Amino acid sequence: MTGGQALVAALEAHGTTTVFGIPGTHNLPVYSALAHSGIRHVLTRHEQGAGFAADGWARAGGSPGVCLTTTGPAVLNAATAVAQAYSDSVPVLLVSPGMPLRHPAAGNGFLHEVKDQRAALAAVVARSDRVTSVEEIPLAVAHAFATMTGGRPRPVHLEIPLDLLDETAPVRIAAPLAMPVSLPDPAALAAAARLLTQAQRPLIVAGGGAAGAAAELRQLAERLGAPVVTTANGKGVLPDAHPLAIGAGLHHAAVRALAAGSDVILAVGTELAPADLWYGPLEPGGPLIRIDVDAKATTANAVPDVAVVADAAAALSVLLGQLRPLPPGPARAATERAATARAGLQADARTEGNRWLGLTAALAGALGPEGVFAGDSTMACYYGALSNLPAHRPRSFLYPTGLGTLGYGLPAAIGAKLARPDAPVVALHGDGGLMFTVAELAAAAALRLPLPVVVVDNGGYGEIRAEMADRDDPVHAVELPAPDFVTLARSLGCHGVRAADAAAVAAALPAALATDRPTLIHVPESGAH
Known part of the structure; x- marks a missing residue:
């Protein structure tokens, strides 16, 4: 099959049903293959719009979004969108053609030529790969999806030299790689359980990394009697109608007071980023426990007393087995504490x-x-x-x-x-x-x-x-x-x-x-x- 056909077949093998993009001179072989596939193509009016639409697809639907552009100005138009996806840990695959395999290293004024297109995208995504053969295309797609779905989800750019898109070669489509769930270290989880068992006034801070662990987080909050406050990307992980839900917005004075009065804080799937905190870091009143699938994120912006590097759902599930349910008296007190904190946040929010x-x-x-x-x-x-x-x-x-x-x-x-x-x-x-x-x-x-x-x-x-x-x-x-x-x-x-x-x-x-x-x-x- 051609390189364009190999790309489309590989996307279909990975469950892609929708692609956002704009056709151009250099990606026409891909569009030829799309026309004979089961993938729906959504024509946006600008490549940045295509990238943002792929981001919205991924956030709302929970599966990677795919954006398809042509070379040069088109892929650079999409750069802002994938940079936003990187910032917010959203799995978006940006596919573009690149200069031909034997294109002069110093350039020669080729249509849509960019000095180093792959490097430009590498600066704003998790990885930017350029293939060098038709046979490699399905493997590169499999690797891209593995990057996006294994560990911290972030965008990937795949560049295919434009002359490969019409070139024909024997191709074997690679099946999706089964990515292992990152399991918690037993010693780290035991240390976290000890702190939470001793806590009288725990607090949970949930970020976007907890989106796939909503059920486990709710159960843990109820078992601990812990109020839950979320970042912007964590909003909705615990429904706002839940009696332990405080709401979203780490920057509010009520949240800062709650953190200062908590004897243990459990942060799940959040960098505790300045973009969420606005006015400086939280000042915990006790030990800080962090759970994140990204090891670097467990120490970003605040060094924890206990770091658990693991998938949030897996870690919380194991942690639940090490904690006992609250008796009725403390459970009522926890609900009252949460109600007070929620009223404080809502007052701050209404004023703001x-x-x-x-x-x-x-x-x-x-x-x-x-x-x-x-x-x-x-x-x-x-x-x-x-x-x-x-x-x-x-x-x-x-x-x-x-x-x-x-x-x-x-x-x-x-x-x-x-x-x-x-x-x-x-x-x-x-x-x-x-x-x-x-x-x-x-x-x-x-x-x-x-x-x-x-x-x-x-x-x-x-x-x-x-x-x-x-x-x-x-x-x-x-x-x-x-x-x-x-x-x-x-x-x-x-x-x-x-x-x-x-x-x-x-x-x-x-x-x-x-x-x-x-x-x-x-x-x-x-x-x-």
Whole structure:
């Protein structure tokens, strides 16, 4: 088979059902093979949108997303998306052609030539591999999926020299590699169990690495009587309605006070990153235990008293067997402690997000218990939705933490809706961030997705405007004369609605979730509360 056919066959062998991308001169052999495969191709309007959509697919659906670009500017357009995926530990495979096998090392002005394309991508992904034969392509795909699904999930780039895509060779498609579950060291787990058994006021901090261990984490929290607070990516690991759930947002004063008053903290699947903490590290009132599949992450930002390097579900499952259930009296006290902490976080969140409380209530009503929220790096999201929008399940709150890119929400929502077609999905953007990927409204319209895209308009880059003012700097270069967003949406094949306030947003959302195309709902920030 040809190199293009080998790639597509290998992707199918690894369970790929959807690929996001744009065809170009150098990847046409792949598109020829796709046309004869069972893989659905989703045509985005920009390669960054394709990368974000693959990210949204992976986060919401729990399986690797695949992005396909051509060479040079196309793959570099997708670089921001895979850099965000790396930051948030999301498994995305970016496949691109590269220069021919015998391309001059010094370059010669070939179409889409980049000085060192593979190295450029290697700087922002877990690994960037270039194959040198058709026979190697299926093996490289198998290795990429092994990297993405074994240990800490992160993106991989695969470069295939463009002349190999039409070259024919005998090929054997490699089956998916069965990756072993990382099991905990018994001594480390015993040490953790001793500390937790002695604890009177334990606390659990859950990150995105706990998404696959939701059941075990809930059982452990109940056995310990431990309140659970989450990072942005951990939001929903314990449903917010659970009596031990505190909510999301490690930066709140109530969380810092809770940590300081806890005699043991168990951090699961989190780097305790500055992007989550905002105002400096937590100051635990007792020993710190960390569980993470990535050894480096167990010491990132805070050196633990006990480090358990293991799959979160495997470690928590074994740990459960070493702990006894709480008697009724301490269990009631634990629930009361959690209720006090939750009330504190909610008070902090309402104060911080006051401007957007009506909007978050409208979103909560529309999403219900099965919904998926895809937010952009916008004030309405990180001040409003992060801690005020309830989450009911893991993988339901998609947000570009860490790298903090703009333009993420809409294309990520497209990927999420395709991964979970029966779930309501809503995107939230600011007026500035939407313009980074607004063209993906056309992609969503072509797919006939019932996707509400709520745009909170504050007339520019509101966060940067505020930071300039806080520094007593001249406030400039942040004002954005607004386009007519409603007309723009309609011109791209979507519905467009003007909402004067949060009540109007709430009224528009049910119809937007039931129609045959995306609906942009434009609301001024002054009406979002």
